[in-house]
Amino acid sequence: MSKLTSRLALAASAMALAGLATTQLMAHGDVTPQAVDTSALPDVGEEWLEQNPYSGNEKAIEIGASAYNQNCARCHGLQAISGGIAPDLRYLELGQSGDEWFIERYQHGSSHDGKVYMPPFGEVLGQKAGWAIRSWLETQYTDE
Template structure:
């Protein structure tokens, strides 16, 4: 069964049903809270580098947080169905971390449309870095 194709068809159906507002409506889905209490505290200030890289607990939390908040656009198990970039190809290391956190915090909007909603304030940086830690395990060179 080709799940990527099914989720792409689902996304097209959603877009078709909301043509007037298009991607705007697509970008307005409520974020799902993530329990990060099991992870070490990293303060309020946003870090430039993933503090949870390789942390097994963070990877587990990140996988579930990704499934609830990112998979509908970026694809199940991070395999993109085509509507949003395939995050398995995101650069490893610090420059990849910085690009990841930029998008996670602020999302992406242009020409008056929300392509990706911001997650920084709603989910917090512990959840963001946990998702990044899980994505690192999915990296495709």
Template sequence: MKAGNRIFKATLVCTALITLGAATTMRVEAHGDVVPQSVDVSALKPLGAEWKKENPYRGDKEAIRIGTSAYNQNCARCHGLEAISGGIAPDLRMLPLDAETDDYFINTVRRGRVRNGAVYMPPFEGMMAQEAMWAIRSYLDTRYEP
């Protein structure tokens, strides 16, 4: 009878822990309400009001440093740490280093992506400066894997 009593108590404790865990665990959503984090771009050359079509910071060490931090704060939750996607969003290591892809990148970040009314990526224009977006692209250049 003692063994049966111990099993009953262990089962009761496990059930209580599972119930407590389920009640206190927050639900995580890939594209939930996420507030873009600010990016300090004061160390970068200002780009002006006109949007560039090609990365003006390619190879710039300071832009890469700033872009690394900005990516980790604003992009990694969907595109993965070090730009290695876990399947939620595209793997950004595959972006070729050319003017055409730069233009595609900046327009995607600015305007976001919506398919069939569902927001797959929020627009960052108005939330993040052009300099911050290009700094992120500069970081992604260092991750490129053809």
């Protein structure tokens, strides 16, 4: 085989592999939420709260970090740094207004024109997991 033929074959193989990798990354399909063990956290009751009861709670932050990585990072990015597809959650306001926005999206998801941009996680993962994730997100906050 000539050098030119070898290089063309190598280039074609590289392009084919790149195409497969892109297809796999772009077409992750339905993703099953991963359960979150919140048994170490204080109970919050059945009624959805408007403010984070776990803000600053080290155990909640630890659980929230794991829950985020398992359920949120695929869209919102590692360390909450978005690659542009979903909101960068490092900029989510602290305090009650940020809590209200977060829990509304977490509980009900987001959809526009019949397209689901974020599935609802509230009934799937529960309130305790949501507030644990929010607690971890507070540690990633930046206003820059």
